[in-house]
Amino acid sequence: MPPKFGTSGLRGLVTELTDELVHAHIRAFLAACPHGGTVHVGRDLRDSSPRIAATVIEAIRGAGLGAVDCGAVPTPALAMAAMARGHAAVMVTGSHIPADRNGLKFYIPSGEIAKPDETAILEALKTGGAPDAPQGPLEQDPDCAARYVARYVDGFGAQALSGLRIGVYEHSSVARDSLGDVIAGLGGTVVRIARSETFIPVDTEAVDPDTRAALAGWAAEHELDAIVSTDGDADRPMVTDAKGAMIPGDVLGPITARLLGARIVVTPVSSNTLVDAMEGFEVRRTKIGSPFVIAGMEAALAEDASAAVVGYEANGGFLLGFAANGPEGVIAPLMTRDAVLPIVAPLAAARDDGRGLAEMAAGLPPRFTAADRLQEVPSERSMALIERLRAEPAARAEFFDTGSAEEAIDETDGLRVTFANGDIVHLRPSGNAPECRLYAEADSPERAQALLSGHLDRLGARLRDAA
Structure with a gap:
């Protein structure tokens, strides 16, 4: 195209x-x-x-x-x-x-x-x-x-990650050097992993099974407390716990918002609903994409210029809309998607709390997401299927397989269906590539993954049939 x-x-x-x-x-x-x-x-x-x-x-x-x-x-x-x-x-x-x-x-x-x-x-x-x-x-x-690195070292302090061994999965991220510099500047021990001179398209929202297996292997081999990385241009974070298991971006977001003292959270409709169950936040939902999150944040600031507002996406990109007090200094607003803040803040919070990232995440409301995409599918074909599912209840009943009755439909961006048992399945054509995105949410990680796998297979069959 x-x-x-x-x-x-x-x-x-x-x-x-x-x-x-x-x-x-x-x-x-x-x-x-x-x-x-x-x-x-x-x-x-x-x-x-x-x-x-x-x-x-x-x-x-x-x-x-x-x-x-x-x-x-x-x-x-x-x-x-x-x-x-x-x-x-x-x-x-x-x-x-x-x-x-x-x-x-x-x-x-x-x-x-x-x-x-x-x-x-x-x-x-x-x-x-x-x-x-x-x-x-x-x-x-x-x-x-260097000035970007100083933003985090000045805000969090030279001991924020002291005692932690952090693996940096370097691949071909443009932040592979500066991310290690941030961690070292915060007192952490940096273990650099898998640097590549060939570009690797890392999608932090849909990490493939081979990469997940490699992350687990590196975590054990190097006795790490976490592994961190970003996508190619470093506006989306990747974070694992000590076992190399992924911490989703829409879990990193609420943890970061809480540490920074945010009161209004702007996030797309695709993000985990656990944030809605957390105390102290007013949650505002938008279409998917940082321009829509920024518009939502700007609306909040127009209502109150001193609003403690942040934004984040399911991919983990975090936007800061106010001057936040970090552990050691003020962190200035940055109204664009950032990967380093939602890496550093959860690691620092977990260290201060004496728990690992896995334990911290486990203390949040029990909602779990899984996401993937069907690649090399023209957007027009994806949109045609989604339009049919929107318009025809019988087609939705045939396509969605949750074992529960349909409870609500959200058409903010694509088609997001909530079922009576709490399951959520969301379909959306990508805005950047010939892909169809699929998101699933449930009360357990196993259930979310099962929903994702089953519906991804079904989506592939439907879109192949439409070819």
């Missing part, structure tokens, strides 16, 4: 992200959105990213604006650097999707662009975008990642 905007930026096949297309989108962005006169540019570690980043910088400078080359840095580090100076930013990344794809994430001086900004960019594409001008200046920012 041609490059298009999804839940987080522009995505497409590398072969279709030509210099001409990238140049046109950058010029459209500069014409349609505020930029502060300068644009910071970062990239992930895909083979295609340096070429695309060079085109981005060329397009910015050719419009007469300043460009700041931050090199290979985590997306939230880039956003933090640009926002601190009142500038825009562009991150070249395909996030967690395969290496044959890539993309652009756009930031205005106040943070990540919203859906109306995407519409404005697409309209500007029709008129040619920002015109040529005398070439703008080029600046390097070699300290971008």
Whole structure:
């Protein structure tokens, strides 16, 4: 499919992200959105990213604006650097999707662009975008990642992870060096694992069985208290307990929100409902995607500028909307999806509490999720099936197999069905790739996994039949 905007930026096949297309989108962005006169540019570690980043910088400078080359840095580090100076930013990344794809994430001086900004960019594409001008200046920012590391060391303190052995699954994450630096700066012992010079598309929301087995093996081999990692551009965390078992992102989110003293939690409809059962939170649900979470957070801040509001997604990406008091210092707001905060906060909380991550998670309300996706399925085919299930109760009764009556339907994003026994099954076409996402929730991890496996098989059969 041609490059298009999804839940987080522009995505497409590398072969279709030509210099001409990238140049046109950058010029459209500069014409349609505020930029502060300068644009910071970062990239992930895909083979295609340096070429695309060079085109981005060329397009910015050719419009007469300043460009700041931050090199290979985590997306939230880039956003933090640009926002601190009142500038825009562009991150070249395909996030967690395969290496044959890539993309652009756009930031205005106040943070990540919203859906109306995407519409404005697409309209500007029709008129040619920002015109040529005398070439703008080029600046390097070699300290971008170091300032990002300091954010967490200053907020949590040099002893926050003292005594813990933390494995860093490095793979091809652009944060593989800075994540280890954060852990070491907080007093933890860093064990670096499985660095790869070939890009590996790690989806923290749907970790494959081989990777799960490897995580368990590394945890035992190195006698670790946890293993941490991120997706390709480091805006989604991966965290395991001492046995290498995954701690889902929508469990890390509530733990982090609680430690930071949040009162309003904004999260997509796909996130675990355990947060609704926790005391002290007002929970607001949105469509899936950080732009929708940001819009929900901004609405809360419009109601009360001092609101202690945070956001997170089921993939674990965490957004901080207020100046939070960390154990050792203030952690400034960062209204973009971040992977490091929901890694550090749960580890620090578990250490202070004298329990491991598994015990801390077990103390939360007993709701469990499982997620996966059916790959290489055109979005149109997924949407056609979901529309039929929405419209026809008999089709839903035939498709969903929970042994319980349908209790409620939520069409906020895709089709999310709740059953009388508490089971939840949610179908949704991906906004970034030709995939159909499937989420399941139940009162036990075994039940959630069974729901996921059974319905994923059924989904595959239905979509193959539709081919």
